[in-house]
Amino acid sequence: MLARIGGLLAGFAWLSAAAVPPLRLGAPAPDWTVQSVAGNKAPLSRCLRDHKRDTVLLAPRPGQWIPRPDLEAAARRLGELGVDLLVIPPQPEPGRPGLEPIAPATVLVDSGGVVRRIEPGRLLAGKELEEFAGQWRLGREVFLSACARCHGDDGSLEICGDVKPLTGIGNRLTPAQIYERMRVGELGHDDVLVRGRFHKRKEIEAVVVFVRGL
Ligand code: HEC
Structure with missing residues (x-):
């Protein structure tokens, strides 16, 4: 034994x-x-x-x-x-x-x-490789202009226990789950609404990539 x-x-x-x-x-x-x-x-x-x-x-x-x-x-x-x-x-x-x-x-x-x-x-390689870096950088721009006021530049802000820090979120949620929690309002093929702001769909796809890396 x-x-x-x-x-x-x-x-x-x-x-x-x-x-x-x-x-x-x-x-x-x-x-x-x-x-x-x-x-x-x-x-x-x-x-x-x-x-x-x-x-x-x-x-x-x-x-x-x-x-x-x-x-x-x-x-x-x-x-x-x-x-x-x-x-x-x-x-x-x-x-x-x-x-x-x-x-x-x-x-x-x-x-x-x-x-x-x-x-x-x-x-x-090629276009895919450029997209890999370019999409994340577009996501960072969108995040800083549209999301950072509530979540902080690095996503670590916690407001009144209501907003959870986004840090490390990519290790626990899939892109689809993150998209769902962003409460995206579908307006049309190319346009969406997130927390009162209009965005192009490709900006929001990029911001999901960026948020996963926070
Ligand atoms: C006006 C403030 C505000 C803005 C602007 C905002 N959020 Fe949030 N976000 C919140 C709050 C509050 C919550 C938590 C409760 C809820 O879902 O309403 C949240 C939750 C989230 C969650 C889910 C977190 C989790 O762990 O479940 C994600 C992801 C997120 N936001 C991403 C974003 C992104 C990306 C943007 C910019 C496009 C953004 N938010 C803009 C206030 C905001």
Whole structure:
């Protein structure tokens, strides 16, 4: 009996040692070793400190190769939006914390190093990659002009216990659930009403993306 309990405990110890913290929206990104499009390696924290720009990270799975011209083209297009592009190459143990279970993956971190958007299982390219960063940035503009007066710039405000902080909401609610709780009034194909303000539907889709990353 005791031996069985001992075995169970050993099993748990093994589990906790193997458990890598999952990548969480709204939380600081691990300090991965990243590679620039030109091939230079550095810690992510240093790139963010030097450039102070929102950054898209491509994490290929082991053996997956992104052609250099594709990377250069993507970096140029994202650069026009004011966004940097970096690659997180596969690494030997301990690997890429939080990423191994979801790689290949595309991740957006803001200029302060907080994870704002995650696309697990896919390396985005072309138009989709631009949308990935552009939609979140449009969402931020909309949020600051239409939502921050009640929720605060970073979504953390709690007014009279009525407004709950939005921080970390993307880890517990799906985009559809967030949309539902925003109490969107449907006006037409392209137009909606949220808390007394008119919006284009694509602005509200973008704000859902932004809110998930708070
Ligand atoms: C006039 C103040 C006000 C404005 C402006 C406002 N909200 Fe809210 N929001 C609230 C209140 C109050 C609640 C909680 C109770 C409720 O649903 O009415 C809430 C709830 C939410 C929730 C649900 C939170 C949860 O944990 O269930 C989300 C998501 C949300 N708001 C997003 C937004 C977004 C995005 C915008 C901008 C487009 C926005 N809100 C604009 C007051 C506001």
